[in-house]
Amino acid sequence: MASDCDVAVIGAGAAGVAASVVAARSGCRVTLIDVGDRPGGQYYRGADLSPSPRAGVDYPALAGDLDRLVAAHAVDYRPRTTAYALERAGQRLLVRTRGDDRHRQDVDIIGAGTVILATGAFDRPLPFPGWTLPGVMTGGGAQSLVKGQHVLPGRRIVVAGTGPFLLAVAATLLEHGAEVAAVVEANDPVVGSVRQLRGLTSGLGKAGDLGRFxxxxxxxxxPYLRRHRIVEALGEDRVTGVRIARVDADWHPIPGTERVLECDAVSVGFGFVAQLDLAAQLGARMIRGADGGLAVEVDDDQATSVxxxxxxxxxxxxxxxxxxxVEGLVAGATAAVLSDHASALTPSALERVRRQVARWRRFAAGLHATFPVRDGWVDSVREDSLVCRCEEVPVSRVREAVALGARDARTVKLLSRAGMGWCQGRxxxxxxxxxxxxxxxASLQGASYRxxxxxxxLGALAAEPVEG
Ligand SMILES: Cc1cc2nc3c(=O)[nH]c(=O)nc-3n(C[C@H](O)[C@H](O)[C@H](O)COP(=O)(O)OP(=O)(O)OC[C@H]3O[C@@H](n4cnc5c(N)ncnc54)[C@H](O)[C@@H]3O)c2cc1C
Structure with a gap:
């Protein structure tokens, strides 16, 4: 059945929950769509949180508010639902949804005056020889396995890549009884953080987490091995160890510094990649974020170019x-105004939240500058390493496409098949x-358009409701 609301929020992580609560408290009819079973997104994962004494500010308070708003039918919360397409119909936007893998036939078209995209991110892996061996997984994958399924990826695990997320993963693994053989960090955070002191002090609220890790x-x-990187994962049928090396400031391995760490699982992470599918469908303008990855461009009201x-x-x-x-709070307030409702956030509260957005963004920029992805991995990756594991495309085939004259991401995809498989390049x-x-x-954005x-x-598409 086609349905209608003032504000459709896609994604029930911290951003989507905050946006839904503010929009609904302002009097908007809100529909909140999320793939997961429970709200919380990648960070909270539907955890049972103790109620917060601070009304409506931090995540536990917002999650409690959301429960009440759902119970009062002020938010139509749709778990286990994926928004698979976003399109314009005159003044309104249409969100096409389907149920989870067991209920793909359950489809709907939700009409909304305003749509808030809060679809989060996924892991950014980078290829190295052996990275497709069973037992090698992304940091986010390891976190989901342990936090979501209560299963350890192995007994003795190497955590590698770059960024503070490595510490979070290692701490989770230790907490659940795994042995962490080493944390292998490609950058030097001691030097980097001194250079980025101003940005990093914006996030002093996170010092507690860091101290705990x-x-x-x-x-x-x-062992926390700074300026080290995995140069190869070893093993026949599954990973049995990793060869690591000390690297220079650009991540080139330094000859003579290689050694092997034995392990039965590896968790690698080089940051995250924003989920842009739905924004690309509407042609929203993109920018490079502070970490160099593509991101949707927004103004101070969290409005995109669409x-x-x-x-x-x-x-x-x-x-x-x-x-x-905090961006979710701002987006909820903007959606309220766009729907002709007075925002539940007073002007002074909104101003305070905007300052927090600026502060947390400064902190993020400081972190990305401390833990950048350096070019050395490109120079030292082996030609036969798979880059696209779905279509089994080696690095050499991507380079051949460029040598043949491909000058944009879409042509590389067509010539090499990298990104054409099940995960569609994610x-x-x-x-x-x-x-x-x-x-x-623009060319990178074109490649992410689906x-x-x-x-x-097809049966579900045929059964789609007629909108209106
Ligand atoms: C795998 C992973 C693990 C992480 N673990 C940690 C950690 O341990 N510690 C830490 O500090 N940070 C972690 N992060 C980063 C942290 O989760 C994010 O900073 C934070 O969750 C951002 O909140 P968000 O609301 O923007 O996105 P998210 O929390 O990612 O929420 C986005 C939500 O949108 C939903 N969604 C996406 N696409 C659709 C769609 N098409 N239709 C419907 N729903 C959709 C997703 O299922 C998800 O629930 C992790 C990130 C990832 C990707």
Missing amino acids: IAALARHRV PGLLAAGETTGIGGVEAAR MCAAAVDGLCGFDDI PVSVPVP
């Missing part, structure tokens, strides 16, 4: 959970981007 590593005597389309959280650039939450796009070195944002963002059965 470092204490866990110290308690378990886990009328009626707002965005908040990681979709607008990787900024962490606190930036996502896993390899950042790596292909790095290998090709294209600068043109009219339908997830598989939808």
Whole structure:
């Protein structure tokens, strides 16, 4: 059945929950759509949170508010639902949805005056020899396995890549009883953080988390190897170890410094990539975020270049959970005004929230500058390493496409098949981007355009409701 609302929010992570609560408290009819079983997104994962004494400000308070608004039918919350297409119909936007994998036939078209995209991000892996061996997984994958399924990826695990997320993953693994053989960090955060002191002090609220992670590593005597990188994952049928090397400031391995760490699982992470499918469908303007990845461009009201389309959280650039939450609050307030409702956030409260957005974005920029992805991985990656694991495309085939004259991401995809498989480039796009070195944002955006963002059965499409 086709349905209608003032504000459709796609994604129930910190950003989407905050946006829904503010819009609904302002009197808007809100529909909140999320793939997951429970609200919370990647960070909270539907955790049972103790109620917060601070009304409506932090995430636990917002989550409690959301429960009450759903119970009062002020928010039509649709879990286990994927928004697979977004399109314009006159003044309104239409969100096409389907149920989860067991209920793909359950489809709907939701008409909305305003849509808030809060679809978050996914992991950014980079290829190295052996990265497709069973037992090698992304940091986010390891987190989901442990936090979501209560399953450890292995007994002795190497955590590698770059960024503070490595510490979060290592701490989670330790907390659940795994042995962490080492945290292998390609950058030098000691030097980097001194240079980025101003930006990093904007996020002093996160110092508690950092202290907890470092204490866990110290308690378990886990080596933290700065300026080191995995050059190869070893093993026949599954990973049995990794060869690591010291690297220079550009991540080129330094000859003679290689050694092997034995392990039965590896968790790698080089940051995150914003989910842009739905924004690309409407042609929303994109920018390069502080980490160099593509992100939806927004103004101070979280409005994109497309009328009626707002965005908040990681979709607008990787900024962490606190930036996502405060951007969500702003987006909810903007949606209220666009729907001719008085915002539930007073002008002074909104001003305070905007200052927090600026603060958390400064912090994120400081982190990205401390933990950049350096070009050395491009120079030292082996030609036969798979870059697109779905279509089994080696690095050499991507380079051949460029040598043949491909000058944009879409042509590389057509010539090499990288990005044409099941995941539709979600896993390899950042790596292909790095290998090709294209600068043109429009061409990269073109490559992320898909009219339908997830598989939808033809029968379900045929059964779609007639809108209106
Ligand atoms: C895999 C992973 C693990 C992470 N683990 C940590 C961690 O341990 N510690 C930490 O500090 N940070 C972690 N982060 C980063 C942190 O989760 C984010 O900073 C934060 O969650 C951002 O909030 P958000 O609301 O922007 O996005 P998210 O929390 O990612 O929420 C986005 C929501 O949108 C939903 N969604 C996406 N596309 C659609 C669609 N088409 N239709 C319907 N719903 C959709 C998703 O299912 C998700 O629930 C992790 C990130 C990822 C990707």
